[in-house]
Amino acid sequence: MSKLTVVGSINADLIVHAERHPQPGETLLGSGGEILAGGKGANQAVAAAQLGAHVAFVGAVGSDPYAEPAMHYMRTSGIDLSAVEQVDTNTGLAVITVSADGENTIVISPGANAQVDSDFVAARASTIADADIVLLQGEIPASGFQAAVEHSNGRVVVNLAPVVQVDRESLLQANPLLANEHEAGLILEQLGLPSDGTPHELAHRLIEAGFRSVVLTLGARGAYVATPEGGTDIPTPRVTTIDTTGAGDAFAGALCSRLLQGDSLIDAASFAARVGAFATTGNGAQPSYPTTSSRLPEVDNA
Template sequence: MSATKIVVVGSINADLTTRVPRHPKPGETLLGDGGFFSAGGKGANQAVAAGLLGADVAMIGAVGTDPQAEAALAPMRRAGVDMQGVAATAETTGLAVITVDDAGENTIVVVPGANADVTHSYVDEHAELIAGAEILLMQGEIPASGFNRAADLATGRVVVNLAPVVPVGREQLLRADPLLANEHEAALVLGQLGAPTDSTDPRTLAHALLEQGFTSVVLTLGADGALVADATGLTDIPTPRVEAVDTTGCGDAFAGAFVARLAEGARLDDAARYAARVGAFAATGHGAQDSYPSADDALPEVEG
């Protein structure tokens, strides 16, 4: 078996998206538009983002046998993602219910479905694929036992976007190089590691994460770009200014583009600069995977 540069162990979902003028208050009912299904799941999103940019990517995950499964898998096939690690289980395909307001901001509720089957034993079936990867990319939408086992099997670089922030093994989490997180997730990870903080300052959070034992950290800061932190110091990463249409999946676009560049040998800061442009591109389109650029698309530039 030839080595795959990037292996993604993660979730595969069908996204149900609705649009509203504003997000409802608790107990309030609003009329919305949309109600259509598209492909999603943080694992699949990141695999598609990397694949569309020309990276060599394989996916390990699970779907159901319901009608939504094919819709969830089709974009990965079109992006050239190797699907040998994807199987259909007795569960339904994972579901994400996404509500997007007129400002492009979203709320998401995820029902795991078949993603809950990506356990220690499931991951073990693909041990050779994981061990042969140059980069293992994982998120927080699969069981901790599957996450931990994949990290233990990895012999290459491990990149972790622990979203949502769920309890996983400390040793396995600290293998992340880098940990990708936004400010909220960074604070939650620190709490999980026994170093709770009330700070929302990106620099404070980045330093605290390095002190906990991470080799490197990349904090994604939305319209403020990103922050790269490692033993050499902190580097601010600017992002292009765009008119956001829908921010769903923009963080996943960043993650996929980031590992695609890392697989080409880029430094952390250079990979993050490229990823910020891809994330900004994704914000100008609707949905997650449908908004991602290919290698031929012109990406927005950073002004100045």
Template structure:
């Protein structure tokens, strides 16, 4: 079975449930809250590992009280944590507010994730070089991102979220680039596109024209679009009653790389990934909401 190495962030998520999001300067009473595991790198690693993929996680945690909550689902998913780093100080932290309609706001504090730089990744070069797929996001230092791209001998998949200023040549290694419509606009601007198209289909084609081998643009409850060669294929998503959209995009990416590792073509993998993301949106939290290989997807 093909292997996946995720180079990315590991966070503890502090979440609060509210009827609606507060206005600037407003204080609201929350209904519930707690601590759960998060971080885009860890989320995507757990999503893939839960579904049966062979996953190794390269990332860092701190020495504070949030370390164990941040690692809970990475451990239970069966992901290989032998390349994990522990640095003195705080674990990455995300503060999340979830409203009744399932929408969320997120503030991220990097903490130990800032240690995942070029030298950190180079020290774990074998885990990158031997991977069939290397999966990256935007929550680690740019030097760590670039080092992983340079060491990768297999397929590179990039979900540049958040959109950070990585070298264009490194970003263009992505096959596919995965982004939502907002991120796609920022990436087009970052790469010097003269205009940003209005539709996701046009955005995907514009990104292809800039040199990406393939592009997957996610669009929430409206599914996704896949651009490869000169074709743009819409990807539907199951209609579900969303409870919490936190981490649903990461579930999509985890499902995508799982099926790519199984040998699926990109459109087929994205179709499966949309079902994984929809499943995650029907449950609270990020990693706690992700399906396993035993679950029935919508």
């Protein structure tokens, strides 16, 4: 059975809802305060597992009360957690503010995720080496990111979010590089290239930089797939958005789940766009993700 290994972060998400995002120095009244499972790595792993993928995870969680809610969906979705270590520190924490229009702002305290460095990853190299796809993000140390690429024998998919400084050659192994428009510009800056232009221009500039394929996620505008042979616009369903938290991670996990099944990148991205749209119709990240029995929204081709 084809396998996806995610090397990444596990967070507890503290979510507060407000009518709008505060200005600097401003205090607003909000509601909520739920503690939900999050972390870009965990989100993407859960999204893929709930869609039927065989998923293993390499990462760290703390020994505090946040560890249990952070791991909830990782456990219930059947992910292989044998390479997850509970360490003597705080669990990663994301403080998320969601405005009335569903947009969010996020501040992250890495906690245990900061321990997923090169030595940590190397000690779990077998979980990476036997994977058909290795999925990485930017919420672990750069040395852990590089070690994961070096130990991979399969396809590497990178969602460098947040955009942190990583080894250039390791980053260029991404196939695809998955980013939103803002992240694409920051990655181009990291590579010493111009970061202005349309999404199509950014995607093809990344291809020219040496990536074999690029998928830009564009929110309600869908996505764009670029390869050296050309580009394809990927439409997204129209839905009533409640909370965009984790929608990009749902897209990433869904994309990898379909690549594992042998889909083309365009077909996988088309499916992922529907999953990402579905995720915006519920609250939080992992609690909003579909399963194999969920009815996904369709693209209106009218």
